[in-house]
Amino acid sequence: MPRAYPIERYRNIGIIAHIDAGKTTTTERILFYTGMSHKIGEVHEGTTIMDWMVQERERGITITSAATTCFWTRTRDERKKENEYRFNIIDTPGHIDFTAEVQRSLRVLDGAVVVFDGVAGVEPQSETVWRQADKFGVPRICFVNKIDRTGASFEKAFQSIHTKLTPNAVAVQLPIGEEDAFAGVFDLFSMKGYAFEGDFGESVKEIEVPSPLMEEAKKWREKMVEKIAAEDENLLAQYVEEKEIPEEELRKVLRKAVLRTSLVPVFCGSSLKNKGVQLVLDGVVDYLPNPLDLPPVKGTDPKTGEAIARHPSDTDPFSALAFKVATDPYVGTLTFFRVYSGTLEKGSYVLNTTSGETERISRMFRMHANDREEVEELFAGDIGATVGLKATSTGHTLCDANNPIILEKIAFPEPVISIRIEPKTKADQEKMGLSLKKLSEEDPTFKVKSDLETGDTLIAGMGELHLEIIVDRMKREFGVGANVGRPQVAYKETARKGVEAEGKYIRQSGGRGQYGHVIIRVDPKERGQGFEFINKIKGGAIPQEFFPPIEKGIREAMDKGVVAGYPIVDIAVTLLDGSFHEVDSSEFSFKMASSMALQEGCRKADPVILEPIMKLEVVIPPDFLGDVIGDISSKRGQIEETQDRLNTKVIAAKVPLSEMFGYSTTLRSLTEGRGTFTMEFDKYEAVPQNIAQEIIEGKRR
Numbered sequence: 001m002p003r004a005y006p007i008e009r010y011r012n013i014g015i016i017a018h019i020d021a022g023k024t025t026t027t028e029r030i031l032f033y034t035g036m037s038h039k040i041g042e043v044h045e046g047t048t049i050m051d052w053m054v055q056e057r058e059r060g061i062t063i064t065s066a067a068t069t070c071f072w073t074r075t076r077d078e079r080k081k082e083n084e085y086r087f088n089i090i091d092t093p094g095h096i097d098f099t100a101e102v103q104r105s106l107r108v109l110d111g112a113v114v115v116f117d118g119v120a121g122v123e124p125q126s127e128t129v130w131r132q133a134d135k136f137g138v139p140r141i142c143f144v145n146k147i148d149r150t151g152a153s154f155e156k157a158f159q160s161i162h163t164k165l166t167p168n169a170v171a172v173q174l175p176i177g178e179e180d181a182f183a184g185v186f187d188l189f190s191m192k193g194y195a196f197e198g199d200f201g202e203s204v205k206e207i208e209v210p211s212p213l214m215e216e217a218k219k220w221r222e223k224m225v226e227k228i229a230a231e232d233e234n235l236l237a238q239y240v241e242e243k244e245i246p247e248e249e250l251r252k253v254l255r256k257a258v259l260r261t262s263l264v265p266v267f268c269g270s271s272l273k274n275k276g277v278q279l280v281l282d283g284v285v286d287y288l289p290n291p292l293d294l295p296p297v298k299g300t301d302p303k304t305g306e307a308i309a310r311h312p313s314d315t316d317p318f319s320a321l322a323f324k325v326a327t328d329p330y331v332g333t334l335t336f337f338r339v340y341s342g343t344l345e346k347g348s349y350v351l352n353t354t355s356g357e358t359e360r361i362s363r364m365f366r367m368h369a370n371d372r373e374e375v376e377e378l379f380a381g382d383i384g385a386t387v388g389l390k391a392t393s394t395g396h397t398l399c400d401a402n403n404p405i406i407l408e409k410i411a412f413p414e415p416v417i418s419i420r421i422e423p424k425t426k427a428d429q430e431k432m433g434l435s436l437k438k439l440s441e442e443d444p445t446f447k448v449k450s451d452l453e454t455g456d457t458l459i460a461g462m463g464e465l466h467l468e469i470i471v472d473r474m475k476r477e478f479g480v481g482a483n484v485g486r487p488q489v490a491y492k493e494t495a496r497k498g499v500e501a502e503g504k505y506i507r508q509s510g511g512r513g514q515y516g517h518v519i520i521r522v523d524p525k526e527r528g529q530g531f532e533f534i535n536k537i538k539g540g541a542i543p544q545e546f547f548p549p550i551e552k553g554i555r556e557a558m559d560k561g562v563v564a565g566y567p568i569v570d571i572a573v574t575l576l577d578g579s580f581h582e583v584d585s586s587e588f589s590f591k592m593a594s595s596m597a598l599q600e601g602c603r604k605a606d607p608v609i610l611e612p613i614m615k616l617e618v619v620i621p622p623d624f625l626g627d628v629i630g631d632i633s634s635k636r637g638q639i640e641e642t643q644d645r646l647n648t649k650v651i652a653a654k655v656p657l658s659e660m661f662g663y664s665t666t667l668r669s670l671t672e673g674r675g676t677f678t679m680e681f682d683k684y685e686a687v688p689q690n691i692a693q694e695i696i697e698g699k700r701r
C-alpha cells in the first residue's frame with residue numbers, strides 16, 4: 001500500500017512552553033481546528049483531551065509525551081486533499097521535574113512551536129527548554145499567547161525573546177489591539193488584518209485596521225523584510241535596490257532561514273479567546289521542516305562500530321527510535337516510536353539492537369486526540385505506537401534485522417533523590433515489584449533499587465514531585481498499598497587527587513591458593529564525566545583473561561564509597577602493573593585484589609561527598625523579597641540574580657537539594673501563599689566539611 005501523504009507534507013512538531021504559558025489550551029485549539037476534537041475542553045474544567053491521565057487532570061500539568069496525528073490545510077489554500085498536511089504533535093511536559101520527557105520529545109520532533117505568556121514574556125524555564133532545543137538544533141517558531149490578558153504587551157514579549165533567547169527573532173505579525181481590546185492579528189507579509197469569528201473563532205476573516213496601527217506595521221514590516229533579505233543574496237540585491245519583494249519569495253527565504261535556525265519568526269494571539277491559532281498552524285506548514293529537510297539520522301553498525309546513516313526514505317532499511325513507553329488503560333503497554341527510514345508492516349519482526357531481542361509487531365496504531373486508528377503499515381517520517389513489546393524501553397532502536405543500526409542514545413540525567421517504600425501486605429509486595437518495573441520502563445529517570453544492607457526497596461527520581469506522582473500512579477493504577485519514607489538525597493563520592501594504590505589478594509591456606517595482585521592509578525575526572533577504565537599494563541604482567549574481572553572488581557567497589565558509603569563517581573582508573581601465579585591466580589582473586597586497590601586508592605585520594613545542587617527560581621510579590629532571600633541564604637543558597645518582572649520579583653539561586661525538602665510549605669508561609677517556585681537539577685558539588693560530618697554520622701536525612 002503506498003503512503004497516503006507524501007513525506008513533504010508531514011510536520012512532526014512539539015508545542016513547548018513554560019508551565020502556565022498556555023500549551024494545553026493551545027494544543028486543544030489546534031486539535032479543535034484540525035477537526036479532530038469536536039468539543040473544546042477547558043483546562044480548568046478538567047476535561048482536556050491530551051491529558052488523559054487522572055493525575056495530570058488533577059494537577060493540571062502535562063507529564064506524558066503522547067503523540068497525536070491531525071490534518072491541516074493552510075488558511076490561504078483551497079480546501080482539497082492535495083493541500084492537506086499531516087501533523088504529528090508530540091506532547092512535551094511543562095514541568096521542569098520532567099526535563100527528561102522534554103529531551104526525549106525534542107529528539108524525535110523536527111520542529112517546535114514555543115509558546116510564551118504575553119504578560120510574562122520569557123520566563124527562566126522557557127530559557128532552559130530553549131537551550132535544550134538549541135542543543136538538538138530544533139527549528140522553531142514562537143507564539144506569544146495571552147495577548148488578551150491585562151498587562152500583555154507583544155512588543156515587550158518580543159523584546160524579551162530577542163534579548164534573552166535569540167537575536168534571530170523576527171516578528172511576522174502584530175496584535176490588533178491588546179488586553180481587553182485585542183481584536184485580531186495583523187500579518188506583516190500580506191499587510192492585512194484578520195479577525196476570528198464564530199463561537200470558537202473558527203472562521204478567519206479579513207478586516208480593516210485603524211491607520212495608526214497601519215503606520216506602526218510599516219515599521220515592523222521594514223525590519224522583517226530587512227532581516228529576511230539578509231538571508232539571501234538575491235533578495236538582498238532586490239532589497240538594496242528598493243524593489244518590492246513578492247510575499248511568497250519572502251516566505252520561501254524565511255523558511256530556509258528557519259530550517260537552519262538562523263531566523264525565528266514570532267506570532268501572536270490568544271488561544272483562550274480563540275484568536276490567531278490558525279495562522280500559527282499556517283506558520284508550521286510554511287516554516288517548520290518536513291522529514292526530508294533534515295540531515296539523515298546517524299547511528300552505528302552494532303557489529304563493526306562503524307558510523308552509518310539512514311535516509312528518510314521508504315526504500316532505505318527500516319529504522320525507528322522508541323521514545324515513549326506508556327501504559328494505556330485499554331490496550332496495555334504502548335510503545336511510541338518514530339520511523340526514520342523504511343517501512344514497517346503489521347505482523348513483521350524487528351530487531352531491537354539496544355537489547356538484542358527480536359520483537360514481533362502484532363498491532364500498530366496512529367494516535368488521534370480521542371481515538372486510535374489501527375494501521376497496516378507505517379512509513380519513513382511516521383510516528384506510531386505498537387503494543388506488546390517485551391524488551392523495548394525508551395531510547396531503544398528498532399530496525400531491520402538484516403540491516404542493523406543503533407541510533408544515537410538519548411542521554412538522561414541520573415536521579416538525585418530517593419525514598420524508601422514498603423508494601424503494606426504480602427500481596428502488595430508482588431504487585432509493587434511489578435508496578436515499579438513497569439513505571440521505570442516508562443520513565444528512564446526513574447530507578448528502582450534495593451538497599452543491599454536492609455533489603456528495602458528504594459525508588460529514585462529527579463525531584464519530590466516526580467516521585468510523588470509515581471507513588472500516586474502506583475497506588476491508583478496498580479492498586480498497591482505502600483508506606484512511603486522521607487525523601488533522601490542521592491549523595492555521591494569522588495576523589496580529588498591522583499594517587500597510586502596496590503591491591504593484593506593472596507591466600508595460601510589449605511587446598512588451592514588464591515593469588516591476585518594489581519597496581520592502579522586513581523585520577524579525578526570532571527563532574528558528570530563518569531567512570532573510565534584505562535589499561536596500561538605491559539609485557540604480560542597479568543594475563544589478558546583477568547582484565548575483565550579486574551574492571552568488574554573496580555566497578556563493584558565503586559558502589560560503596562570510602563567516606564560514607566555512597567557510590568563513587570567521576571574517576572579514571574588506570575591499571576598500571578601487577579603479578580600473577582601460574583596455578584593460584586583466578587578471576588575471583590583478581591576481582592578481590594582490584595576492589596581492594598580501589599578502596600585503598602580512594603581513601604588516599606582526598607575523597608569527598610558530593611551533593612546535588614538545584615537551580616531555583618522563585619517568583620514573589622516585592623514585599624517578601626527580604627524574607628525569601630534571607631531564607632535561601634540560610635539554606636546555603638547562593639543568589640545569582642534578582643529581577644523585576646511586572647509587579648513581581650524573580651529570584652534566581654543555586655541551593656543544595658538537601659536543604660529544599662518541603663520548600664513549597666516554607667515558601668507558602670513566608671509569602672502568605674503568593675510565591676511560586678520551580679527547581680531543576682543543576683550539578684553535583686562537594687559538600688562543606690561540617691555538613692559532611694553530619695552526613696557521616698547519619699544526622700542528615
Ligand code: GDP
Pocket residue numbers: 017018019020021022023024025026043044061062094145146147148149269270271272273
Ligand atoms: P500550560 O500549563 O502551558 O499547559 O497552560 P494551560 O493551557 O493550562 O494554561 C494555563 C492557564 O492560562 C489556564 O488557566 C488557561 O485558561 C490560561 N490561558 C491559556 N491561554 C490563554 C490566553 O490566551 N489568554 C488568557 N487570558 N488566558 C489563557
